[in-house]
Each structure stands twice: as structure tokens, then as C-alpha cells.
Amino acid sequence: xxxxxxxxxxxxxxxxxxxxxxxxxxxxxxxxxxxxxxxxxxxxxxxxxxxxxxxxxxxxxxxxxxxxxxxxxxxxxxxxxxxxxxxxxxxxxxxxxxxxxxxxxxxxxxxxxxxxxxxxxxxxxxxxxxxxxxxxxxxxxxxxxxxxxxxxxxxxxxxxxxxxxxxxxxxxxxxxxxxxxxxxxxxxxxxxxxxxxxxxxxxxxxxxxxxxxxxxxxxxxxxxxxxxxxxxxxxxxxxxxxxxxxxxxxxxxxxxxxxxxxxxxxxxxxxxxxxxxxxxxxxxxxxxxxxxxxxxxxxxxxxxxxxxxxxxxxxxxxxxxxxxxxxxxxxxxxxxxxxxxxxxxxxxxxxxxxxxxxxxxxxxxxxxxxxxxxxxxxxxxxxxxxxxxxxxxxxxxxxxxxxxxxxxxxxxxxxxxxxxxxxxxxxxxxxxxxxxxxxxxxxxxxxxxxxxxxxxxxxxxxxxxxxxxxxxxxxxxxxxxxxxxxxxxxxxxxxxxxxxxxxxxxxxxxxxxxxxxx
Amino acid sequence: xxxxxxxxxxxxxxxxxxxxxxxxxxxxxxxxxxxxxxxxxxxxxxxxxxxxxxxxxxxxxxxxxxxxxxxxxxxxxxxxxxxxxxxxxxxxxxxxxxxxxxxxxxxxxxxxxxxxxxxxxxxxxxxxxxxxxxxxxxxxxxxxxxxxxxxxxxxxxxxxxxxxxxxxxxxxxxxxxxxxxxxxxxxxxxxxxxxxxxxxxxxxxxxxxxxxxxxxxxxxxxxxxxxxxxxxxxxxxxxxxxxxxxxxxxxxxxxxxxxxxxxxxxxxxxxxxxxxxxxxxxxxxxxxxxxxxxxxxxxxxxxxxxxxxxxxxxxxxxxxxxxxxxxxxxxxxxxxxxxxxxxxxxxxxxxxxxxxxxxxxxxxxxxxxxxxxxxxxxxxxxxxxxxxxxxxxxxxxxxxxxxxx
Numbered sequence: 001x002x003x004x005x006x007x008x009x010x011x012x013x014x015x016x017x018x019x020x021x022x023x024x025x026x027x028x029x030x031x032x033x034x035x036x037x038x039x040x041x042x043x044x045x046x047x048x049x050x051x052x053x054x055x056x057x058x059x060x061x062x063x064x065x066x067x068x069x070x071x072x073x074x075x076x077x078x079x080x081x082x083x084x085x086x087x088x089x090x091x092x093x094x095x096x097x098x099x100x101x102x103x104x105x106x107x108x109x110x111x112x113x114x115x116x117x118x119x120x121x122x123x124x125x126x127x128x129x130x131x132x133x134x135x136x137x138x139x140x141x142x143x144x145x146x147x148x149x150x151x152x153x154x155x156x157x158x159x160x161x162x163x164x165x166x167x168x169x170x171x172x173x174x175x176x177x178x179x180x181x182x183x184x185x186x187x188x189x190x191x192x193x194x195x196x197x198x199x200x201x202x203x204x205x206x207x208x209x210x211x212x213x214x215x216x217x218x219x220x221x222x223x224x225x226x227x228x229x230x231x232x233x234x235x236x237x238x239x240x241x242x243x244x245x246x247x248x249x250x251x252x253x254x255x256x257x258x259x260x261x262x263x264x265x266x267x268x269x270x271x272x273x274x275x276x277x278x279x280x281x282x283x284x285x286x287x288x289x290x291x292x293x294x295x296x297x298x299x300x301x302x303x304x305x306x307x308x309x310x311x312x313x314x315x316x317x318x319x320x321x322x323x324x325x326x327x328x329x330x331x332x333x334x335x336x337x338x339x340x341x342x343x344x345x346x347x348x349x350x351x352x353x354x355x356x357x358x359x360x361x362x363x364x365x366x367x368x369x370x371x372x373x374x375x376x377x378x379x380x381x382x383x384x385x386x387x388x389x390x391x392x393x394x395x396x397x398x399x400x401x402x403x404x405x406x407x408x409x410x411x412x413x414x415x416x417x418x419x420x421x422x423x424x425x426x427x428x429x430x431x432x433x434x435x436x437x438x439x440x441x442x443x444x445x446x447x448x449x450x451x452x453x454x455x456x457x458x459x460x461x462x463x464x465x466x467x468x469x470x471x472x473x474x475x476x477x478x479x480x481x482x483x484x485x486x487x488x489x490x491x492x493x494x495x496x497x498x499x500x501x502x503x504x505x506x507x508x509x510x511x512x513x514x515x516x517x518x
Numbered sequence: 519x520x521x522x523x524x525x526x527x528x529x530x531x532x533x534x535x536x537x538x539x540x541x542x543x544x545x546x547x548x549x550x551x552x553x554x555x556x557x558x559x560x561x562x563x564x565x566x567x568x569x570x571x572x573x574x575x576x577x578x579x580x581x582x583x584x585x586x587x588x589x590x591x592x593x594x595x596x597x598x599x600x601x602x603x604x605x606x607x608x609x610x611x612x613x614x615x616x617x618x619x620x621x622x623x624x625x626x627x628x629x630x631x632x633x634x635x636x637x638x639x640x641x642x643x644x645x646x647x648x649x650x651x652x653x654x655x656x657x658x659x660x661x662x663x664x665x666x667x668x669x670x671x672x673x674x675x676x677x678x679x680x681x682x683x684x685x686x687x688x689x690x691x692x693x694x695x696x697x698x699x700x701x702x703x704x705x706x707x708x709x710x711x712x713x714x715x716x717x718x719x720x721x722x723x724x725x726x727x728x729x730x731x732x733x734x735x736x737x738x739x740x741x742x743x744x745x746x747x748x749x750x751x752x753x754x755x756x757x758x759x760x761x762x763x764x765x766x767x768x769x770x771x772x773x774x775x776x777x778x779x780x781x782x783x784x785x786x787x788x789x790x791x792x793x794x795x796x797x798x799x800x801x802x803x804x805x806x807x808x809x810x811x812x813x814x815x816x817x818x819x820x821x822x823x824x825x826x827x828x829x830x831x832x833x834x835x836x837x838x839x840x841x842x843x844x845x846x847x848x849x850x851x852x853x854x855x856x857x858x859x860x861x862x863x864x865x866x867x868x869x870x871x872x873x874x875x876x877x878x879x880x881x882x883x884x885x886x887x888x889x890x891x892x893x894x895x896x897x898x899x900x901x902x903x904x905x906x907x908x909x910x911x912x913x914x915x916x917x918x919x920x921x922x923x
Contacts, residue, residue, distance in 0.1 A: 257847035258646045395558035423533060423588025424556050448649050484645070484683070486591060488559035518557065 003497065005511075010387065010435055014508040018500055019103075019127065019147045021165075026509040029438060034363060034505075039164025039205060052219075053180045054234045059212060060093045062233040063170065066208035070100045071126075072169035075206060077198040078108035079174070079186060079335065083245030086174045086212055088112070091119040099124060103147070105166055106130040107157055107198040108401045112245070120145055129166060130157075131401020132499070140498050141397045143514035149398075149499030151391060151512075154198065154334070155360025155367065155407035156502050161201040163363060165506055171206035173199045173226060174240050178213035182231025183224035187346045189215030191241035194315075194336030194345050196225045197355035203230040214240045225353060251316040251338045253295055254288025258419065258448055263292035265469065266376065266417045266446045267300065272467045273460055275374050275413060276300055282374040283312030283408060284319075286337035289417050290376050294318050301327045312359075312372050315341035315351065323350055332368070334359060334404060360407035362504040367407070375411035379418055381432040384474050386439030386454050388416065389432040391501055394425050396433055396491035396515040398499065406504050409441035413460070420447040425488060426481035428452075428474060433491065435510045436501055450477050492516045523604025525670040526597035527639075528585040534642035536589035538597040541581045542605050548572055548579070554586035567594060571612050575602045592681035593641045593674065600670035614681040616710065623743045624688045624712045626771050629653045629909065630748075630812055630841040632853045633690060637662035639671040644678050648685030650847035651854075656690045659702050660717050668694065672705040679709035688712045690748070693728075700731050707735040707745055713771070718779065719749035720756045725766035732769075746771040748814065752779035757798045764809035772812035774843070775802045778819075790826065792833070803838035817843035824852055831856035858910035859903045867903035870896060872918065 003015040008025035016023055024032065056062045068074075074094075076087040087106060092115075094102060100123045104116065111134035119125045120139065127147025132140050140149045152160055160166045175184035176191040186193045191214055203209055203226050211226065212235045221228075254260060266289075270276050276297060284290040284297075294311075295318050301308065307326070311319055313333030317340035322328050324344070331351045336342045344351045360367050379388040380399060393399040408414065418427050428445070443460065445452040452474035453460050464471060494514040503509040521542045528537035536554075543549075550568060554561060568582060589597070592614040599612050633654035636643045639662075647655045657675040659668065679689060692715035693702040703714065716728055725747055732745050747770045749763050756763065757780070764773045777795050781788040788794070799815070806813035815834040818827045831853055834842060842853050859867065869887060874897045877885045885892040907913035 257650060260848070261646075261649060395556075424590055425559060425588070448646055484590065486560065486563060488556075489562055491558050518561075 008508065010438060010509065012435055012510045014500065014511045015497055018150065018497075023500065024507045026503050026507040029440060032505045032507050034163065036163070038162055039167065041205065041207065052228075054182050054228075054231060055180045055216075056233045056235055059089060059172075059210070059235050059237065060097075062210045062235050063090065063093055064097075065233060066170045066210060068094060068097065068099055068170060071102070072099075073103040073105050073167060075105040075168045075171045075202045076107075077173065077196070077202070078106060078110065079193045079196055079198055080191060080241040080246045081193075082110040082112045083191075083242035084110065084112055084174065085242065086172060086240050088115045090172055091116055091124055095119050095122060095124040101126040101146075104128045104130065105168060107154065108403065109133070109136050111135065131403070132398045133400055137398035141392075141512070141515045142517055143494070143496055143498050145498065148497060149512070150502060151402055151499055152502045153360065153402040153406040153504055154356040154404045155362055155369075156402070156504050156506065157198075158201045158356040158361040159363045159504065159506055160502070161205045162361065163506060168202055168206035170208045170210065171199070171202035172210045172212060173203060175211050175213040175226065177215045177217060177221055178211050178234060179217055179219040179221040179228070180234055181219050182209070182211050182226070182228030182234050183219070183221040184211050184213065184226040184228075184231075185221060185223055186225060187223070187342065189213070190243055191215070191246055192243075192342050193241075193246050194342045195333065195353035197334060197353060199226060200355040200357055203227070208232045210235060212237055212240055214238060247336060247342060248338050250340070251286050251291060251318070252288065253291045253318070256288070259289045260292055261448050262417045262419065262446055263289050263296060265448075265451060266293050266415055267296035268467075269415070269444065269446060269451060269464065269469055270297070270374055271300055272469065273413075273463045276304075276306060278306050279309045280306075280373045281308055281310045281312065281371065282376070283372050283411065284376040285378070286314045286316050287378060290378075291316060291318055293376055293417065294322070298322050298327055312375070313341070315344065317341070320344040320351070323348065332359070356404075356407075360404055360504075362407075363506075369407050369410040370412070372408070372411040374413050374415065375408045376415050376417060377405055377408055379416050380427070382416065382418070382428050382442070382445055382474075383432045383439070384428070384430060384478055386442040386445070386452075386474065387432055387435045388437050388439070388442055389434045390436045392434040392512060394429075394433055394488060394491065396493050396513065398512060402436060402501070406437050409437050413443050413457075414441060415444040415446060416442060417446040420449045420477060420481045421485050424485045426478070426485050428478040428481055430478070434501060434512055438509070445474065445477070447477060449480055452477050492518075519605055519607060521605060523601045525600035525604070526589075528587070532587045534588050534590060534593065534645060535640075536584060536586040536594050536597050538594070538601045539583040540577075540601045540605055542577065543579045543581055545579055548577075549581045551581070551583045552586070554584065556586065556588050563591070564594065567591065568598060571595065571598045571602070574612055575599075575606060575608060575610065577602065577606065589641065590645070590681075592677040596670065596674040596677045600673050603669070611676075614677050616680040617683060619683045619685075620680065620689070621710050622686065623710075624746070626744075626746065627812070628688065629906070630688070630772055630814060631857045632841060632844050632850045633688075633814075634844045634847060634850065635662065635692075635817070638675045639663045639667045641674060641678070644682050647847075648683060648687050650850050652687055652844060652847070652850045653841065654688035654690050654713070655684055656692050656715060656843075657706075658692045660692045660694050668698070672702060676705040676709055679706060679711055690715055692717060692750075700728065703728065703731050704735060707732050708739045708741060710743060711745060713746040713748055715774070716747060716749045717776070718752045718756070719763050720753055721759050722762040722766035725749055725763060725770060729767040729769055745769065748772045748774055750774045750776045751798075751802060752776035753783040754780070757801050760801050760805035761808055764805045764811055770809070770811060772814050772841075773802055773806040773809070774814040775799060775816050777816040792830075799837055799839070807838065812840045813838055815839040815842045817845050818849065819845060821846040821848065824848070827852050828856055854910055857906070858912055859907050861912075863903055864907045864913060867900035867907070868917065870900035871904055874900075875918070
């Protein structure tokens with residue numbers, strides 16, 4: 001199938017049609033304005049739910065009752081991360097029923113979903129719209145998937161559902177605790193994961209919603225993070241997740257001296273630029289370096305008697321400790337990464353569960369990403385214009401989903417603490433393999449060999465002029481990396497597009513090409 | 519000679535290194551089996567390197583296996599050369615570029631507060647070592663390298679001294695004992711190394727022999743830069759000969775003590791309090807001072823115990839040591855911080871140095887502070903205190919401008 005390609009606002013060649021659907025090329029940050037109405041559903045009636053008891057005997061029956069048939073879009077969510085047992089089970093059932101050409105619309109996929117390759121091979125699943133990594137990433141990258149993958153941010157996923165870009169036929173929501181009416185939460189039960197925010201859009205907009213739990217309790221399930229009023233069927237199963245893979249027992253600060261050095265430089269930069277001040281807010285992920293940064297922030301806050309108004313989660317034991325110590329007033333949490341995070345969310349009213357609607361959705365009346373002062377993110381590659389890639393490895397293979405990464409770029413100061421090279425692969429390049437986020441939104445790159453500040457942040461450059469921080473032009477960092485590693489060859493990619501990367505507003509920011517196997 | 523040889527490291531935990539295996543064959547040219555995690559990005563370059571090197575070593579026919587975990591090219595060169603040298607008898611060396619950044623010499627009396635040990639056959643630890651700002655780094659060929667890996671480590675360390683940027687730290691190598699150690703020198707001395715650590719020194723002769731060998735190597739390569747010596751004393755006998763060791767050569771700039779081996783030699787346990795090594799440490803400080811060189815303390819081996827390290831450094835400083843070994847970069851800032859002069863020390867030093875400058879300005883031969891005469895060594899010590907304080911960030915570089923205002 002020959003697709004027409006056009007150059008988008010970043011100069012990337014992107015398709016105008018994918019999987020039979022028209023696509024709009026990226027037009028620049030804030031440029032695209034939708035002129036359509038939100039998607040809507042047929043009106044439901046209580047007459048169909050007279051007793052309010054929606055229990056159904058098993059998942060297969062529920063899927064059949066929901067009208068499972070060829071070509072449908074089925075959604076699942078990643079709040080069980082690599083411990084999810086449900087998604088594979090759904091497609092195993094569909095395969096047994098001889099269903100073909102389903103679209104899987106997960107909020108993210110993990111290595112535990114590798115078995116879905118079998119269901120793509122036998123025709124049950126046509127393609128995946130969601131992050132792909134590990135074996136699934138390899139499969140898609142090598143052009144083996146029938147359709148084209150579509151990668152969206154957490155906010156972009158909400159936007160796509162709300163706008164009707166993706167119409168979910170059946171949403172299957174894994175619930176650590178639920179009642180027969182369909183109310184559900186992630187706070188308790190053997191598969192407790194904290195919150196179910198990623199499933200919110202699906203509960204609101206899917207044609208049929210199935211809640212599956214291994215911890216069924218009597219009505220009411222409080223709090224109802226997912227409201228039963230959206231739910232069609234409730235299924236009780238013995239096991240829906242592997243707890244030790246859902247949340248880690250404890251997240252840990254990195255012990256690597258090199259990564260700690262990067263974390264220290266990042267913290268010094270924030271302190272010396274005056275960003276750590278009373279009432280500020282920050283977001284730091286669950287990676288070892290990010291945890292170290294949050295920990296160092298805590299030290300400075302204690303020392304200087306500074307309080308943060310809120311911290312944006314992924315929460316973890318270190319953030320929880322800061323909340324309990326009174327260093328931050330609130331944790332606005334998108335996902336809990338360890339058991340301490342789950343406990344805190346259960347017990348502490350200051351630990352708030354949020355959804356991609358409130359935090360990240362771009363087609364709403366604001367979201368709270370721009371209210372965050374400092375955000376710490378990662379990247380696989382950054383080019384000399386600060387455009388960054390989180391999706392593909394430098395050899396072209398799909399490596400990571402977007403997660404909340406694109407959405408967080410709207411925060412006041414976006415910092416990417418990354419090593420200058422990984423193994424022998426330079427991170428700062430002339431050109432990135434894939435653009436996930438435009439450089440105009442990326443402010444600072446912190447590496448162990450120097451810090452690059454986006455020239456459009458003159459205020460930061462001025463504030464840091466008199467410090468001893470190793471601030472260098474980004475081109476110089478690139479040269480240093482190449483001097484150490486050598487200049488890598490271009491990856492061997494075909495013309496064929498295997499996946500597209502959506503921007504937060506639903507436009508196409510880049511396309512991923514097929515990797516030609518060695 | 520054998521027909522097959524291998525060098526380097528492989529396995530799931532190996533990074534920035536590679537494993538290279540060669541089997542000489544009688545025909546068929548060079549056959550390569552390459553497994554590299556960066557093959558799509560550096561595959562062409564790596565294949566070319568293998569061909570160039572086999573050509574350089576006059577090997578027309580061989581089967582080779584490369585398992586690459588992202589090795590930088592100087593590492594890969596060392597691995598290929600080491601494997602090749604197991605199957606051919608050659609004195610040729612395949613050398614990476616000696617980068618201009620590494621052509622520096624150090625001063626006899628520079629700070630040697632911290633020296634970071636890097637196991638000589640673990641290249642991933644070399645790459646960022648200089649970023650952690652220890653005063654020196656030690657590429658170790660001795661105890662941290664397994665006996666079977668000693669030969670290949672020499673080539674790796676040699677290449678690292680040439681090609682890996684250590685960002686201005688003093689570049690040291692700890693050689694092996696006896697004849698192997700003297701052979702080690704041939705590999706490292708021509709690479710602009712700054713200092714050689716000699717382990718388990720027991721007599722001045724060992725230093726004299728090493729110094730002679732070093733000077734010979736420099737002369738034969740037509741090189742002219744200082745290569746200092748730091749003997750490590752690790753036995754009862756060494757302690758008894760400490761002063762003569764310290765005086766063995768004008769290139770000896772520091773005397774270090776190794777307490778693990780010393781306590782083993784005495785047949786006693788090393789304790790955290792260190793009473794059992796009190797005498798030995800005093801001897802080292804005394805011998806070093808008498809010879810006009812630096813006294814350097816042993817390492818503190820519990821990386822996780824930062825408070826313990828701080829206590830040990832404080833005591834070390836109070837005994838008269840000027841530096842310590844580090845086995846982890848995280849120890850460096852604590853060592854620097856603790857060896858840095860205290861506030862009252864700095865204040866006193868500022869007064870003395872100011873008085874010295876005033877006396878100089880007035881053309882006075884004698885420095886006085888109030889009614890007290892100040893001797894030249896006291897001035898010298900005060901100047902050292904000031905520069906240490908500046909280095910530790912406890913004093914501004916231009917402190918004298920605002921002083922007394």
C-alpha cells in the first residue's frame with residue numbers, strides 16, 4: 001500500500017493515512033485546533049441493569065455478551081505493568097473463538113505480553129495501537145505486524161478516545177478490588193496497584209466495559225476510582241496479575257557513581273537557577289537517577305526549610321517520605337511504583353490519584369502539566385536542536401512507549417538528565433532516529449560531561465552565568481561524545497512505515513521505519 | 519605457540535568491553551563471527567579494525583570470534599592484540615592515538631588527597647573515572663587483576679593511558695611485584711604515565727631498580743617527562759626500612775601504606791579503631807616527613823559506610839597523612855572535605871600569609887605576627903592550607919583582596 005507522505009512542521013516525512021484513517025501532520029506546538037465535536041455513545045438505560053448486579057460467569061462469556069467480533073478494538077491498561085495476566089487471556093479467548101483482525105489498544109504494553117505475537121501471527125490481532133517494546137517492539141519494527149502501530153502519550157490516548165479518533169468496542173479493566181455493580185479501585189487486594197487512572201477514558205467512552213477482579217467485595221467499593229455506572233459486566237477471576245511484577249517491593253536510588261554525578265549536577269542546576277523555592281512543584285520519575293534527584297531535592301528543602309506545594313508522581317517510597325515529612329503538601333499521582341506508594345495513596349488524603357484527563361489531556365480546558373515547575377525526564381537520543389527521541393533505539397528498533405513524556409514537556413522547566421553515551425552509542429546526535437518531542441519544549445540536557453541549555457531559555461542561561469556548572473553548547477557535547485565513541489553508522493531502515501508517533505493533539509510528529517534485519 | 523588464543527570478557531553483565539578469540543588456519547583468509555550489541559551502528563568499523571590489525575600482525579588466515587558489549591575502540595584494540603599475541607610471537611604493538619589531553623605532567627608536591635583504584639582489566643570503570651575529581655586515578659595491574667588476565671590487562675592499561683581522557687587527574691599505574699612489575703613498566707612508561715605505585719616494597723633496591731628501568735625506557739623512546747614513584751609499604755620489614763625506601767630515589771614523591779597486607783603479615787586482625795597499625799602509620803608519616811615527601815594512608819574498604827570513612831580520614835589527617843586511597847568514586851568528596859583545613863586553621867593561615875606578603879612588600883626579611891616571629895616552614899604550611907581551602911571551595915580564590923577590610 002503506497003501511502004502519501006508529507007513533510008510536517010519539523011521536516012519529518014509522515015503519512016497522511018494509516019490503517020485506512022486520515023492523519024494530520026504535526027503543525028507546530030499549539031497550532032492545530034480541532035473543529036469537530038467530542039465522540040459520544042448511544043444513551044444507555046437502567047432498564048438493562050435492573051438489579052445492579054453485573055456479575056457474569058467468566059471472561060469468555062463476558063466478551064461474547066459484549067458482542068466480540070472481527071475487527072473490533074479492544075482496550076486494556078498497564079496499571080499492572082509487567083505483571084498483567086489479563087490482556088493475553090483476552091486474545092487467547094478471542095483466538096479460540098476464531099475471531100480475526102482485532103485492534104489491541106493498550107495504554108502500554110510490556111514484555112509479559114509477548115504471547116500476543118502468536119495472536120498476530122494467527123490473524124486474531126491485526127495491529128497494536130500503544131507502546132511496544134521488547135519482543136513486541138522487535139516484531140513491529142521488523143514489519144511483521146499486519147497494520148501500522150500507533151504510539152500515543154498518556155494524554156494523547158485520552159484525547160484520541162475523547163475525540164473519537166479511536167473508538168473502543170470493548171474495554172476490559174483489570175481491577176484489584178471491585179463490587180458487583182462495577183465500582184472499582186486499585187488500592188487493596190492481592191493485585192493492588194494504587195490507581196486506575198489510565199482506564200478512565202475507556203470506562204467513559206467504550207461501547208462495552210468489562211471489569212475483571214480477583215478481589216470481589218460487596219457493594220459499595222470505596223473509593224470508586226472507576227464508577228460502576230459506566231460498567232456493563234463484572235467478572236471474578238482467581239488471578240489477574242502477578243503482584244511482585246505489578247509494583248516493586250521498593251524502588252531504589254541508583255548506586256552508579258556516574259548516574260549519581262548526573263543527579264548531583266541536575267540538583268545543583270535547579271538550586272543555582274533558583275528553581276527550588278517555597279511553593280514550587282516538581283515531577284521526577286521512578287528511574288534510579290530521577291529518584292536520586294528527588295532525594296537530593298529533599299535534602300536541600302530540609303536544609304533551607306523549603307516546602308513544595310505538590311510533587312507529581314509516579315510515586316515511590318522517597319516521594320512518600322517527603323509527603324509524610326511535610327516537605328510537600330500533595331502528591332498528584334499518575335501511577336504508584338512501589339508498595340509504599342500504594343499504602344500512602346490508601347491512607348493519606350494528600351496523596352491524590354489523578355487521570356490523564358486532569359493531568360495531560362490536550363483537548364480540554366487546560367491540564368496541569370504547565371503548572372509543574374521542574375520536570376525530570378529521560379531520552380534515548382537528543383539532537384543538536386534539542387528534539388528528543390524516547391521511542392526508538394539508535395538502531396531503529398522500538399524501545400519505549402511515550403508514557404506521559406510528551407505531556408510533561410509543557411512544564412515550566414524540562415530537564416533531561418542523561419548520560420552522554422550508552423555503551424558506545426552517543427546520545428546527543430546531529431539527528432535523532434525518531435522525534436518524540438520538539439526541541440522548543442526541552443530546556444536543559446544534563447550529562448556527566450556537561451550541561452546544555454536551550455538557547456531559547458535565555459533566562460536560565462543568565463541565571464546560571466556566574467555558577468561553576470559545566471555549561472556548554474550542545475554541539476560541543478555532541479563532539480565530545482563522538483570523540484569518545486566514534487561516529488555511528490546510520491541504521492539500516494527500509495521505506496515502509498511500521499508505526500507512527502502521535503503528538504499530544506493527535507497530529508503525527510514522526511513515523512517509524514522498518515528495520516532491515518541483519 | 520598455540521593455534522588459538524582469546525582475550526577480554528563476555529557475559530550478560532559485561533559492558534564497554536569485548537571478548538575476542540582467534541584460531542589460526544592455513545587457508546581461507548579471515549573468517550569473522552561477530553556478535554555485537556552495537557553491530558548496526560559500529561559493525562563496519564569493527565570489521566575494518568579486525569582486518570587492519572590482523573594485517574598489521576601478519577596473519578593472513580584465521581577464524582575469529584568477536585563478542586562485543588559496546589567496547590570503545592581502544593578497548594577492542596587491546597583485546598585483539600592480546601589474543602593475537604597468544605598465537606604469534608611478536609614485539610609489535612598496535613597503539614591507539616595518544617590524545618593531546620593526556621600529554622601532561624604533574625608536580626612533585628601536588629595534592630594527592632585521593633587516588634581512585636580502577637581494576638586494570640575492567641574498562642567500563644575507566645571511561646568516566648576522571649569525572650569524579652579524585653586527585654589521581656590508579657590503573658591497577660596488581661591485586662585486582664586475576665593471574666590469567668595479567669597479560670591482557672597490560673595492553674588495556676597501555677591503551678587507556680593513551681586514548682582515555684582522565685580529565686587532568688594524576689594518571690598512576692600500580693605495577694606487579696618483582697620481574698613482572700619491571701616488565702609492566704615497558705607497557706606503561708612510554709604512555710606519558712605520571713606515577714608508578716610499587717606494591718609490597720621492602721627495600722630501597724626495588725625502587726632503585728624500577729627507577730633505573732623507567733629512565734632506560736624513557737631514554738630509549740627519546741621521551742622526557744617525570745615519572746614519579748609511590749612505594750606502598752605492606753609488611754613489617756617494609757616498615758623497618760621505610761626511611762631508606764623514601765630516600766631511594768629523587769622520583770619517590772610519596773610513601774603509602776597498605777594495611778590489609780600489613781596486618782596479615784603481622785598475623786593480626788585489622789580493626790576499625792586501628793590501634794594495631796598505629797605504630798606502622800606513625801613510622802610512615804615520620805619517614806615521609808624526614809625524606810621531604812608525602813605520607814599517604816591505606817584505603818577504607820566499606821563503601822557504604824560514609825560516616826566510618828569520615829572518622830578514619832579525620833584520624834588519618836591528625837596523624838600527618840596527606841591522602842588516602844579510594845575504592846569507589848563516592849569516597850572522593852568525603853576524603854577531600856575531611857582533608858580540607860578547618861575554619862580556625864584557615865583563619866590562622868590567612869593571618870600568616872597576609873603577614874608574609876606585608877613583610878615582603880616592606881622588604882622585611884623577617885615575618886612577624888604581633889610580637890611573634892614566623893619561621894619559613896610555617897609560612898609554607900600556611901600557604902598550602904590556603905590552597906587546599908580554595909580547592910575545597912572553603913575560600914574564594916581572591917580572598918586576600920577583601921581580607922582585613
